[in-house]
Amino acid sequence: MKSKFSGRFWLALTLFSLIGQVAWVVENMYFNVFIYNMFSASASDISLMVAASAISATLTTVFMGALSDKIGKRKIFICGGYILWGISIFCFTLLKTDIISALFPLTVSAASLGVSLTIILDCVMTFFGSTANDAAFNAWITDSADTGGRGAAEGINAMMPLVAILVVFGGFMFFDLSLSSSWTLIFSIIGSVVIIIGVLGFFLIKEPEIEPTEAGYFSNIFFGFKPSTVKANSLLYISLVAFSVFNISIQIFMPYLIIYYEKSLGMENYVLIMAPAIIVAAACTAFWGKVYDKKGFKFSVLFSILFLSLGYIILFFIKSTIPVFIGSLFMMSGYLMGMAVFGAAIRDYTPKGKAGMFQGLRIFSQVLVPGVIGPAIGAAVLKNAETVLNNDGTTSFLPNENIFLAALIAITAVMPVISVVFKKIKAKS
Numbered sequence: 001m002k003s004k005f006s007g008r009f010w011l012a013l014t015l016f017s018l019i020g021q022v023a024w025v026v027e028n029m030y031f032n033v034f035i036y037n038m039f040s041a042s043a044s045d046i047s048l049m050v051a052a053s054a055i056s057a058t059l060t061t062v063f064m065g066a067l068s069d070k071i072g073k074r075k076i077f078i079c080g081g082y083i084l085w086g087i088s089i090f091c092f093t094l095l096k097t098d099i100i101s102a103l104f105p106l107t108v109s110a111a112s113l114g115v116s117l118t119i120i121l122d123c124v125m126t127f128f129g130s131t132a133n134d135a136a137f138n139a140w141i142t143d144s145a146d147t148g149g150r151g152a153a154e155g156i157n158a159m160m161p162l163v164a165i166l167v168v169f170g171g172f173m174f175f176d177l178s179l180s181s182s183w184t185l186i187f188s189i190i191g192s193v194v195i196i197i198g199v200l201g202f203f204l205i206k207e208p209e210i211e212p213t214e215a216g217y218f219s220n221i222f223f224g225f226k227p228s229t230v231k232a233n234s235l236l237y238i239s240l241v242a243f244s245v246f247n248i249s250i251q252i253f254m255p256y257l258i259i260y261y262e263k264s265l266g267m268e269n270y271v272l273i274m275a276p277a278i279i280v281a282a283a284c285t286a287f288w289g290k291v292y293d294k295k296g297f298k299f300s301v302l303f304s305i306l307f308l309s310l311g312y313i314i315l316f317f318i319k320s321t322i323p324v325f326i327g328s329l330f331m332m333s334g335y336l337m338g339m340a341v342f343g344a345a346i347r348d349y350t351p352k353g354k355a356g357m358f359q360g361l362r363i364f365s366q367v368l369v370p371g372v373i374g375p376a377i378g379a380a381v382l383k384n385a386e387t388v389l390n391n392d393g394t395t396s397f398l399p400n401e402n403i404f405l406a407a408l409i410a411i412t413a414v415m416p417v418i419s420v421v422f423k424k425i426k427a428k429s
Contacts, residue, residue: 005153009144012204016078017157019197020133021164023085026190027053027129030168030177031122032255037178038097039114040390043256043382043397047375049119050255054371056123057130061363065135066220072212074140075205081132082198088125089191093184095121132198134363142347143208154347155289158340162282162332169271169278224361235424236349236358242417243342244365249308249410250335251374256382256399263388264398265319273321277329285336292344298422300341305411305418308334312408316401374410381406 031049035041041049068077095118097110104113141153171189175182213220223229230237253260261270292300311331314323350358381402387395 005144008204008206010156012201012206013141013153013156014160015197015204016082016133016137016201017160018163018167019194020082020129020137021160022167023089023129023190023194024133025161025164025168026089026186027122027125028254029165029258030172031118033177033258034092034183035115035118036259036396038095038180038183039111039118040396041115043379043385043399045115045119046255047379049115049122050251050375051372052119053122053126054367054369056126057134057371058363058368060127060130061134061367062221062361064131065139065358066217066223068136068139069210069213069220070217072210073207074136074143074210075201075207077136078132078140078205079198079201081128081136082201083195085125085128085132086191086194086196086198088121088128089187089194091121091124092118092187096180096184130363134367138362140205140208142350143210144206152289152293154292154344155286155340158289158336158343159282159285161339162278162285162336165332166275166278166282169274173271224358233349233351235421235428236346237361238417238421238424239342239345239349240361240365242414242421243346243362244369245414245417246305246338246342246411247366247370248374248377249407249414251370252378252381252407252410253403255375256378256403260399260403261324263396264400265324267321267324273325274328277325277332280329281332281336284333285340288337289340289344292341297341297345297425301338301345301418304334304338304341305414306334307331308338309408309411310334312404312411316404316408319401377406377410378403 028050032041032046035045035049064077068074095114097114100110100114100117104110141157144153172186175186177183258270261267261274267273288300288304307330311327311329311334314327315331318324318327346362382397382399385400386398388398389395
């Protein structure tokens, strides 16, 4: 039977998912723009930052997820993590060339050091964010939503990245992202909001009824990597492999997407083009979670991949405004629909009472492997991309449509893995 979730649950789910995703959107889509505009970062610099953040997120989720299971608490990790997350975002206001030059006067290049400091601080921020969101909050969703209603809950959770993109795009319209002062205000606003949500969580989030695990802490950490665990939960692990390949496809183009729209296509009004696509895609994603509950994994995942592939094809071949809008609509819809489907399936296949331990494996598939491989493929594709001369004499690369072709090739690799999941689901039923 499907649970009737309380209004308190939906409010907590919506607020923490949305604000968490706003912070992640700024990191995943705009930190690239930040170091590109402020420090003339290269494609390799961006790839390194994404990879370093992915490694940090995965290690954090493995260790902190296991710790939350050991203690048997979620709320303190969520709320305390959000507060520290917001403080770490504030720290980015200090990353300015004049401040860097003053603090490190013997540095040869303030811009080069700025790239390095951004990558380091990004990893620190990721530690707090992954503790709060990836490890504790996602475990809380698994603990709080029963199997019958996970599709609906995951539909809301999965649509939030798109809603967050819309919020961030809309907010960023009012800023000149070539100015350091704009970034100072942006980081100040987002840091404050994340802190406020963390404080509200102490009054809003209901602690799920979970028992502290009896096994030792390090046993919890390595539980998901044991051969016996893999054998006993083979459907979960094959689904995680498929999820990993799916996300590799996404990460080939995503770190360069905003730069591609704004710099390569010359769409200064890309927010106005993207906003309607994001609204429609978000609605599709919320609906698609319910489709998963009714139709199951096979039907819902195949249509998600089809939508994503159509988006890639359109964005590769056509660069005029209306087709870019249509391609972005298909791409965004397929991406988030797929996230909802995989997210719900992984929660369904996660052993009861061990959600925290398995969040690290989820992040391994969602963040680490895709975050290392995907941007590296993107950087390789853009190795000989066209460059432009900046006003300060430095040069910057221009992403091209080949990132969508590479992403399309990558998404085809998920089909053999998906077919294995289908067979296991059929055998299980």
